[in-house]
Amino acid sequence: MESEGSLRERLIDVGVDIVMTDGPDSLGLREIARRAGVSHGAPRRYFPTHHALLSAIARRGFADLASRFEAAAEEDASPRDRVRALARTYLRYALEHRGMFELMFRHDLLDGKAQPSDLPPLRESTLPLFAHMVELVSRHTAERTAAGPATPAAVIAAALWTNLHGVAQLWAWGSLPLALGAAGQGAPEGADPLDRLLGAVLDAHLGPVNG
Template sequence: MDSGLRERLIDAGVELVTGEGSAALGLREIARRAGVSHGAPRRYFPTHHALLSAIARRGFGELGSRIPAALAGPGAEDPRGQVRALGRVYVGYALERPGMFELMFRHDLLDGSGRDGTVETPGAAGAAGAPEAPLRESTLPMFELLVSLVARCRTEGEPRITAAALWANLHGAAQLWSRGSLPLALGGDPEVTLDRVVDAAVDAHLRP
């Protein structure tokens, strides 16, 4: 198997989802963009879901690569400041890469039903023919980081529940902002930025 072609298919998918959104990620179009026959993806990705999962993993990799620098910035010694920085990176990525962001959290790819890359995938990372980890595994390191930061803030309640509620808040804020609903509700005030919404969400969940 040609691992270079496998990566080219993923590259084509990343380009497509970035430019046209997740709805455009058909097998034929990805193959056309990669310059191969429409049947070629099946040699590397047994299902359409397996290919979409590989594309989404690129998104988690991109998002994850931005986190260390953000956490090392101003306020790095303060866990609450790090939670704010993590939240800003998260919603910033959502606005910059909306198509990829939507793909990364599609339930049918995350649910672990066997359609999401938990199949034998020749040319995958590691030994040829080794099964890839479920896509949901890509979300766990980021969430565990958030849980650890919330715990360091010594907030009341269970850190995992608080982190889950904050994550849901940030995810919803990103989606509502990108679709124009939050700016509309806030009266289009140019002084109200998404960063301020993120800070308010963090303060609401991490009480003194």
């Protein structure tokens, strides 16, 4: 007999599979229950609201992204190179897993008002990722100037994250490829179309490599 814990995890597993293959609009309770092979009322035993189940699925997305950040990290690389690897991972995740990325940053889930009170707000899942970015930015700026940056590392990291998130959204919507193509500034043939853009983002927030 399947335990309550394993059934709860199976419901989340099914939800993750649905959002990855069909997108967040397909995450209805009945559809999740159907694919999990349980009655349509079964999810309510483990998730009091639809939002609670969606939040649990989105937490898996943040855990997946965190593991990808860890895998992309090279301990011997410079802080700037590690920021670049983190930023590239963020953009690639956003573009390759658009459904999950959209779910992870849904405002109605992030504010936590519709989820069980015994769980921390989903928004707190972003804090370890942001803290890692702040640490790397702090180390990078410390290497660039002995006097330290005029702007706190947390503010620089927040601006960088904002820029990356905007790039991810505008690229997914097709606006940035269209604008860059119209301006004749697309990447050279065979090059990663995001690399030049990512380099400009890092230069804007961390300073040029030889600056």
